[in-house]
Amino acid sequence: MLSQISSWRGAQYLDTGWVGPAFVVVLVIFILINIRRAGGGKDLYIRRIAGLNAIDEAVGRATEMGRPVLMVPGLSDTVNAVVVQALNIFSYVSRVAARFSNPILICCYNAAIYTVGQEVIRDVYNQEGMADKFDPDSVRFISDRQFAFAAGVSGLILREQAAATFFMGEFYAESLIFAETANSIGAIQIASSTESTQTPFFIAACDYVLIGDEFYAASAYLTRQPVLVGSLVGQDWCKLLVMGTVLLGVIANTIQLGPFGHKTITMERSDTQVKQLDNPRPIKISDTFMSQMLNPQEDPELKVEREMDPNAKTEGATE
Amino acid sequence: MNLFLQAQPSFWNAPSYSGELWIKLLLGLAVGVGLIFALMAAPVQVRRPIVAAVTFISGLFYVLFYFWPNPVQRQDGQLPRDFVENVGFQLEDAVQVVVPITNILTALLLGLGIYSLFRIHFRKVSKMQRDWGFSLVLLGSMFAMIIFGYWDWITTHGPNEVLMESRSNWGFANYGRDLLFNGILQQMDAAMFSLIAFFILSAAYRAFRVRSVEATIMLLTALIMMLSLMGAVTYFVDTKMLGDPRPDSMLFNFTLTEVAKWIKDTFQTSSLRGIDFGVGIGALAMGLRLWLSLERQGAGA
């Protein structure tokens, strides 16, 4: 019975709550180990990703046609991991475009992304020795309203007649608007959405699509930096761990529930206590080992006594 | 001392609308601007470790919030029992302070975004460049929305807030904001969303072709799913054609509803889960690299 607890056990670690944080720690260790391994000079293999191989072809086509390359880093509300990854990919695309002296256009949904994007692209042009060719207006803030942004970008695609479009990041309902608009002018399109519900729309309308975590693999694929490649291998180890957990769950549940789910139990664990049942009953999913491990229970007898702060305001005081 | 308990007077806060608050705000602004200039003046070799340190400390808050033991059964006005609980209390209280920081940054940067819009489009209008008419419409709409938005906010904010919920008390500014916001912006949002219906039709017509075995399987699956969304079709197939079989009968497994449910439960759910796992792990790795400043180019450079 957990009527007394020691302070080092936090609310999130009670019962089987420690499983989640421990799992995360293992995932982090896998990634860090492989970053270290790759830094040691090991050559690690990445399979071919068609959409990324097509970047040079797309930019080259835009240069031949004398039309700009348009990029959209998604509709994120803040500068998060998705946006940073999108900007990493776009910095590669911009580098290729800069070498061909092809104009680019990056349409930003959020002012923070616009600020960061401008600096990233300015750095790219500086590194290529073409600081004078960088146009600050090539990275622009359109709007932070979803459909105003969609209307603005669609208008830009049609007026500027972009020959190559890159849609990478968080996209929602407007994904099809972008893809169809670009398709209507014959632009070559490479897209990726972290929202799995929008991937089918991109697949229907775009030439190349990066599905799921191919988006996160892109920077490792393009640059082959050891840290990024190592991180990618670490992610694969994490996926193996997840698959192992799923397999463990399948085996455990099959044994416990029985192939036809007809097993009965005489004891059950609820509110962290194992109790004898008055009458045997059919086993439920919530009785299984995996369900109990992943759904920590609360102990109703747990009571924590603390001193009260003498300076604290009393509840319900009138305003 | 709990740095984040705003109810207690401390060095970090001051009463609303007081002179002390304005002084502390200006002091904070001066220190911030000074730090920016100091960073810009610092040699490049020094800048990177400073940026990495600030990034690490900022990310450390959320990592600690996730891993540090959260206080159990905390009630208002309770004191922590030891160091571990003290840190836990501080982290919980700090969430209310840290969360608005992102909002404040976004609001500040919005000014930059608006400036960029204004600069680009004002130049187009003043030099009558190509498509300057669209730029004029944008500038006009932007200023109209800003003016009416703020005018409406001033009239509705404060003691009049409840009175202004009734349209009979509205003035010119309120009707103007209502027309621009509810009458135009919201309806245009809905119109843009409706375009998707047309685009879905043209995309599906163009893209869904039986070019290979995989494409055929995909088309058949999509057909079953679309038909299962149509109640009239499921009624005809399940009830009229198959005679509304009982759930424990073999025939029940071949009803359109059950076949669609099976596709959703086996193929669709498991595939989406797989993709979600991959994307989630990718985001974790990306976040880890950003936090530890292991990214060499892009935003971290």
Place this chain on the structure above:
Amino acid sequence: MAQVEKQPTLGDRLQSLPKWMLYLILIVVMSIPLVFMKGCKVPGKPEESTVDLFYKLMTLPEGSTVLLSSDWTNSTAGESAGQFDSLMRILMRKNIKVCIFTSADPQAPQVARDELMVLNEERKKEGDKPYEQWNDYLILGYFPNAEGTLNAIRSNVRKAFDGKKKLPPGETVPRDVFLSPVLQNIKRVEDFQMVLVITASKTSNITIERLSDKLSADGKLGMMVTGVMGPETQVYYASGQLVGLSKGLKGVFELEQMMAKGLNNPDFATAEIRSEKYKDTPIQGFPGKQNEGKGTKYYPTLHFALGLLILAVIIGNIGMAMSRRQGVEK
């Protein structure tokens, strides 16, 4: 030597219909049910996820409080407004108090307010007391930064909504919302009888990430999402993290049907809408009240739209097959 231009065959024409023609056909076809089929009743059997949601809502104790994250605007009104209407009709008729907030869009609170006004008018016509802000519901407004807001709700819901004040009816000074009958008994997020999300954006995922471990085990988390988001949210329903899920316009239609006809009502053997899972607990629904709304009204239109989509795909493939055969013959 002059070249004769190859005439497009029937197959070529069938697989390259101009877009303007497709769009015109769409407008005409979608207008048919809207203009000529008003009041048309379409049969339909609810999905298990919608049945679960309906059952959970109908078995909430009267007088309890529900937290609703209303994250939709007029752009998805076709689905989300219908979901909101159905949900609020159920909650209002069960005398359940509702605390509404939003973390997705600043337009959302006003949209919710407007929709509540319409529902209150409907209640007046039915002879029921309209829902009153402070006593029956609260709209707390827009909270930017969904992750942070939901983190704050998770760790301390009182601090998350700290400083919010509303005017009680008949008074002149706004008071703290936690003094209202809606929130007076709420100290933690677990004290809400249920947390519901009506959304067309990623706030569904964020809510599950932040609140699932506190609520899912007690079956207190439910969602109503657009049709496009249905598959990704289905994953969470299948794993048991959501007690119920309503997806898109079809979900709204199913809820409206169950509100009108009940579930396993009067008993499992003779009910129009049956569920094996709840066969021992029939639910009556709300006979004699306004149950049919946007779901029932637009469900025939959905049939026409999907039918046209299927037809367009079939025509395109017939055209492709004909072109290939004609090419082989030549």
